[in-house]
Amino acid sequence: MRITMSMIMKKYATSLNSSLDELNKASDREISQRRYDTASEDPFSAAKAARLRMEYAYNNSYQSEVGDAKDQMDTVHSTIQSIVKVLSEASSGSCLGAINGTNNADDRKIYAEKIRGLQKTILTSLNTKFGDKYIFGGAETENPPFSVGANGNLLYRGIDVNTGKIEAGSTLSYNGAQITLSDSNFNGYKIQVTTADGVTPSISADATNKILTVNLPTGAKNSDVLAALKANPSLTSTDGTVTYNLSKVSLSGDQNRPVDTGVQTETATDTIGLDGLQKLADEQVFSNIGLGLRVNTGAGANESAITEQSVFNIAVPGISVIGFGTVDGSGTGMSNNIYNLMGQIADQLEGKNGYTYSIDTIQPYLDQFTQQQNKVISKMTETDCSFTFLTTTQTNLEDLGDRILEKDDNTEFIDFTDAWINYSMQAFAYNAALKIGNQILQPTFLDFMK
Structure with a gap:
């Protein structure tokens, strides 16, 4: 097969362009230092x-x-630490620590006033943001989660953290909101909303089916x-046996949600009891911090x-920090809540709310305070x-x-x-290709004219 100069020049030009292309790529690599520009260049x-x-x-x-x-828990810890300092001051x-059988009325009044002042300090800390x-x-x-009742x-x-009684009265959940009906006559009632075109708003109470x-x-x-x-501050049941007071009705939560026309499963109540308080104390809010979130597909209704x-x-x-309920479970006995317990001690020192001061009577309350x-x-x-x-977890994540x-x-x-070595090699290869071209290609007419 005869190899012509035209074939040599064509092959040489192709190789030279390929070498130039590799040189340009190497130059780009040296500048950007990227291993690839498109996924197709290196799919893996x-x-x-x-x-x-x-x-x-x-x-x-x-x-x-x-x-x-971590920042939130730091705030929680420092706030509880400040409450502990207040309690240490109270027990000092x-x-x-100065209460005994020889305290006179003036001394007891001073102690009671100091206790009530420390109560206010604790209440402020409990509403920390x-x-x-x-x-x-x-x-x-x-x-604010904490307040003082009537x-x-x-x-x-x-x-009420002692009894579980809802201060505002009878309350029920409805459609993403909390409706406070106040009147205890509504205890055990469910709510049903019906809608129709052009209907005038009205309400009725079925005392039989509640x-x-x-x-x-x-x-x-x-x-x-x-x-x-609210348009019916006084309502009588359909059978005329019960009259309800709706003058203090209120609704908190999502007010703009379209109504739900199904009968609600939640019933109105004016107390959640100790079981309800325990559920509030056990409430959880989960945060995904990279521990490998897993879902329990077989969880039951209470899991x-x-x-x-x-x-x-x-x-x-x-x-869960300051306690709830009472020692005897009656709602009126010695409180497990340290704020209320301090109030009971102050009442005894001042002889209020039916208490008569004696060291024997107050000593169990002082022991309960320590616990x-x-x-x-x-x-x-x-x-x-x-x-x-959380600090350790954050360090590990970083x-x-x-x-x-x-x-x-x-x-x-x-x-x-x-990248620089690769560019240098490609530049050397390109320059070598140019040099070889000068040696193997025939001189042109213009070269002879030089």
Whole structure:
């Protein structure tokens, strides 16, 4: 086969262009230090880099969650620590520690006033905020969780911490909202909303079946339910046997949600009892901090659908810190709540609310104070352990994030030295190709004219 000069020049030009293309790529590599520009150039590395970037994004999300949880837990711990200091002051020799059988009325009054002042300090601490959240509100962090009821007892989210009685009266859940009916005659009632085109809002109460019916026009919202109830401050049951007082009705929650026309399963009640208080104390709010979130597919109705070991609980209900209920379970006996207990001690010192002072009568309350104080200290230690755990977790996540980023860099980028060597080799190859071309290609007419 005859090889012509034209064939040689064509082949040479193709090879030279290929060498130039490799040189340009090497130059780009040296400048950008990227291992590839498109996924098709290195599919394996591109897929690995995508996975690493996703892992890094998750890691950043976990770090953010841990950071927020750690800061919140730090606030919780320092707040409980301040409460412990107040309790230590209360138990000191200038207050509870000075109570004995020889105290006169003036001394007892001074001690009582100091105790009530310390109560106010504790109440302020219990309503501490972290950002826009009340840290001791459990699952409800938008409003101050603690207040004082008409009888002087502490209320948690409107509920007496001694008895579980709802201060506002009969209450029920409806369609993402909480309706407070107030009148205890509504205890055990369910609510049903009906809608129809052009209907005039009205309400009726079936005393036999204990159903409160609200009739509204089509397209009504929760706020319309409240308006219909408020329009009837006094309501008589359909059989005329019961008269209800709706003058204090209120609705909290989602007022703009379209009404639900099904009969509600929740019934109205004016007390949640000790079981309800226990549920409030056990409330949990989970945060995904990278522990390997797992779902319990076989969870029952009273079980969490999320495996608790795979998340972190950031909720600290205030009554889990300062206690609830009474020693004898009566609701009127010695309180397990340290705020109310301090009030009972102050009442005894002043001889109020049916108490007559004697050292024998007050001593069990002083002993109970010591026990409840120790429980608060135990809770402080628990939150400190949680803070330490979160700090360690954050450090581990930061280290893991650095390692993921390093792997991603090694996958997507090349070392500058390697890039420079590669460029130098390609430049050498290109220059060599030019030199060979000068040797094998025939001189042109213009070359002869030089």
